[in-house]
Amino acid sequence: MAKRYDIVIVGAGPAGLAAAEAALAQGARVAWLDAQSAAGGQVWRKDIRYGWPRQAARVITEVVNHPHATWMPQTQVIAAEQNALLLQNEREGWRITYGSLILATGARELLLPFPGWTLPGITGAGGLQALVKQGWPLDGRRVVIAGSGPLLLAAAVTAKRHGAHVLGIYEQASDAAVHGFARKLWRWPGKALQAAVLRSQLAGIPYHCGSIVTRALGEHALERIEIDGPHGTQRIECDQLAIGYGLVPNVELAQMLGCAMKQEGAHPCVDVDTSQRTSVTNIYAAGELCGIGGRDCAWLEGRIAGLVAAGADIDASLLRQQRHARTFAAALREHFKLDPYIHDLAQPDTLICRCEDVPLQALKDYDDARSAKLATRCGMGACQGRICGTALAELGLFPRSGQRPPLFPARLASLGELASSSETEGSFS
Ligand SMILES: Cc1cc2nc3c(=O)[nH]c(=O)nc-3n(C[C@H](O)[C@H](O)[C@H](O)COP(=O)(O)OP(=O)(O)OC[C@H]3O[C@@H](n4cnc5c(N)ncnc54)[C@H](O)[C@@H]3O)c2cc1C
Known part of the structure; x- marks a missing residue:
């Protein structure tokens, strides 16, 4: 018989943490899960050298x-x-049911293909941060950070803290766009302070605007990159390139549950009301999957979802703070909009699906992602289309298609649980 919980929270980043803390304070019984081995999500990922940030460590310890x-x-x-989820850990698969469900599944990086992007030594900007925090050695390596958005600064700080020689940060947005954003920061004093701290930690590391990595070169691994910038093309010798073009909401679970979506550029995000309710009864969503809004926004929305799911009232000031946090997200989108030139970097032989080695030219004859997938295996690998499907949507080739189970590669024994639960307790389609 499937175990039942009052409230189940999926995701243990700031949104999931705040939801759990708020619901527990109301006396609810909460089940809380995450694919990662430690709570904290992306921004508060536990660093093997430095642990969690102090603020996160307190809440995580209390909630766990x-x-x-x-x-x-x-x-x-x-x-x-x-009302039911199929779960899997390293040992088993099992089914749980819930009264209310809070989705706090966060976001992933937008990785866009360019010649050489699959060479060893190239990762996402946040991806590099995640690897390093989990023990991947960077001591003395020459690192270039590139792409777009404030995450580049956070990634550079982490790399530097772990001994990397950060050669420079290359932002695709123009100088005017970035300075325009900086001039607005006074409206969000917390963010302005965060930016000032990051900049002081990065003193001496050059920050270039209007600069786009067009090619990565190397025989067996990355040796150098080419960058187009305001002063022409530049070649840089480096050991590591960390490149990410912002974030994309992780909506696959919400889509599978039938929650209504809205579009944010080329990518869907979950449509919620002011109480973080989705279109499906008893399912709430909070944080990045409702649109990229950053840590503070995720925390506030998680708190709102936790309180409402536990039957408590939310006060007007919490709603005001959340609305204000969302205006920051809108400013980010406006100022760090991608240069269309980035969409044209992939060449016919550039790999799009790096799990299944599918180049761009192999996809040209198909009208939708499903036909392309059936004929070329694009999106059938370990990431289940999270990277290539998202890139193809951003490039305007195929919109993202709906989601079918399993969400992640699953063991046969776990899928067997699907079959037995549908016989005894109703169907998982
Ligand atoms: C790689 C990366 C690095 C980042 N680094 C920073 C940073 O340094 N500073 C900063 O301000 N912002 C950073 N961000 C931005 C970050 O998204 C937000 O600031 C903040 O972490 C959002 O909180 P959240 O709770 O909405 O989601 P997240 O923190 O992303 O948490 C979502 C959690 O849900 C889990 N999850 C998702 N789907 C499932 C599933 N099906 N089953 C089980 N678990 C699931 C994930 O494992 C994850 O832990 C980063 C983002 C990314 C993608």
Whole structure:
């Protein structure tokens, strides 16, 4: 028989943490899970050298040890239907049911293909941060950080803290756009302070605007990159390139549950009301999957979702703060809009699906992602189209298609659980 919980929270980043803290404070019994081995999500990922940031460590310890919380680390949701989830960890698959569900599945990086982008030594900007925090050595390596958005600064700080020689940060947005954004920061004093701290930690590291990495070169691994900037093309010798073009909401689970979506540029995000309710009864969503808004916004929305799911009132000031946080997200989108030139960097032989080695030219004859997938295996690999499908949507080739189970590669034994639960307790389609 599937175990039932009052409230289940998927995702242990700032949104999931705030939701758990708020719901537990109302006396609810909460089950809380994340695919990662430690809580904290992307921004508060536990660093093997430095641990969690102080503020996060306090909340994580309180929530994980709360007597009414069931914490399930290294647990993925691999399939879902209303009121039930199929979970999998490294040992088993099992089914749980819930009264209310809070989705706090966050975001992933937008990686866009360009010649050489699959060479060893190239990762996402946040991807490099994640690897380094989990122990990947960077001591003395020459690192270039590129792409777009404030995440580049955070990635550079982490790389530097772990001994990398950061050669420079290359932002695609123009000088005017970045300075225009900086001039607006006074409206969000917390963000202005955060930016000032990051800049002081990066003293001496050059920050170039209007600069786009067009090519990566190397025989067996990355040796150098080419960058087009305001002063022409530049070649830089480096060991590591960390490149990301902003973030994309992780909506696959919400899509599988039938939650209504809205578009943010080329990518869907979950449509919620002011109480973080989705279009599906008893399902709430908070944080980056409702649109890229950053850590503070995720925290506030998680708190709202946790309170409402636990039956508590939300005060007007919380709603005001959330609205203000969302205006920051809108400013980010406006000022760090991608230069269309980036969409044209991939050449016919550039790999689009790096799991299944599918080049751009192999996709030209198809009208939609599903036909292309069936004929070329594009999107059938370990990432299940999260990287290539998202890139293809951004390039305007195919919109993202709906989601079918499993959400992540699953063991046969876990999928067997799908079959047995549908026989005894109703169907997982
Ligand atoms: C790689 C990366 C690095 C980042 N670094 C920074 C930074 O240094 N500073 C900064 O201000 N912002 C950073 N961000 C931005 C970040 O998205 C937000 O600031 C903040 O972490 C958002 O909080 P959240 O709770 O909405 O989502 P997240 O923090 O992304 O948390 C979502 C969690 O949900 C889990 N999850 C998703 N789907 C499932 C599933 N099906 N089953 C189980 N678990 C699931 C994930 O494992 C993840 O831990 C980063 C983003 C990324 C993608």
